[in-house]
Amino acid sequence: MRSLPFFPEEATATAREVDAMFGVWLAISLFFTLLIAVLIVVFMVRYRRRRPDDVGTPHEAWWLEVIWSAVPLFIMLGMFAWGARLFFVQHKAPPDAVQYWATGKQWMWKFEHPNGNREINHLHVPTGQTVKLTMTSEDVIHAFGVPAFRLKQDVNPGAYTSVWFRPTRVGTYHLFCDQYCGAEHSRMVGSIVVMTPEDYAAWLAGGPAGGQAPVAVGAQLFQSLACYTCHEMGPGWMARGPSLQGVYGHQVPLEGGGMVLADDAYLRESILLPAAKVVKGWQPIMPTYQGQINEEQLIDLISYLKSLGGAPAMGTGAVNPPGSSSPSSGGPAGSMPSASGPTK
Secondary structure, three states: OOOOOOOOOOOEHHHHHHHHHHHHHHHHHHHHHHHHHHHHHHHHHHOOOOOOOOOOOOOOOHHHHHHHHHHHHHHHHHHHHHHHHHHHHHOOOOOOOEEEEEEEEOOEEEEEOOOOOEEEOEEEEEOOOOEEEEEEEOOOOEEEEEHHHOEEEEEOEOOOEEEEEOEOOOEEEEEEEOOOOOOOHHHOEEEEEEEOHHHHHHHHHOOOOOOOOHHHHHHHHHHHOOHHHOOOOOOOOOEOOOOOOOOOOOEEEEOOOOEEEOOHHHHHHHHHOOOOOOEOOOOOOOOOOEOOEOHHHHHHHHHHHHOOOOOOOOOOOOOOOOOOOOOOOOEOOOOOOOOOOOOO
16 A cells, blocks of 8 residues: 555554554455445346336345344454554553654644754654653644554643653654644644664764753752752651652552642643642642743653652652651651652
């Protein structure tokens, strides 16, 4: 199908499977369309009324009705299973995926690389590397669409969505906003530039000077925003909020019952709407940072919090490993300084 003019290039491994699935569905649809059309013509000719007094003869063929109901049913279930499997594959990034960030804004795309390099409307990536792109919007709903990758994903304000891809062919591929987003929607375009690993390394080395990795920028923001005044700082420090040392990826108990997974969306909400989900054992005293930091700074803070590995510290509000004691509601929380963002 790659040679057909109405199919875009296949630049990822999943693009080939998407085209294969589409081709099978198209072939099945054409087969049954032609079969039904031919049978209609045959029946019209063979069983037409030849005399005015012709009356049809009743036939009981229940097995025929079972066949023409069961066969399409099993075909449709097979199509559903194939599509559902591919859907989940496309929306669950492999463990080796490298984190990139994207922000949609009327009318441009802003990208951030793991090392801190930033681009507008263009994203350079190496072949063979699995890229996980976490996306958000600064204003309205956009949609990240790359036809050559067979990708389309809504990009929503106030939330994170993600896609992943593993490019297989060097080249420059069109990027579109696939959701009408305002007067200049048609100009919100860009490109994904796929390079060899060697060329990509050289491109990174020749990028803008002074760029810092999101983790380093997030650490500076944590200090400049004075988050440490409420979060634990080591022995003897009376914390007023939970530590997030190693909390990312763990379940967090909440006031009033229930649990929540500490993922990107939870950390974002904790920074902007700290009273939305209060960690069990702590008071909702943290002020909101909504309007004080932009989307890029949020990305940097979250990247920093995610970098704090290890088991959740005492007093974080996170579920501790089996055999450990429950989170404390105050007082010193550990010997390692905690660099967390939200106090919840």
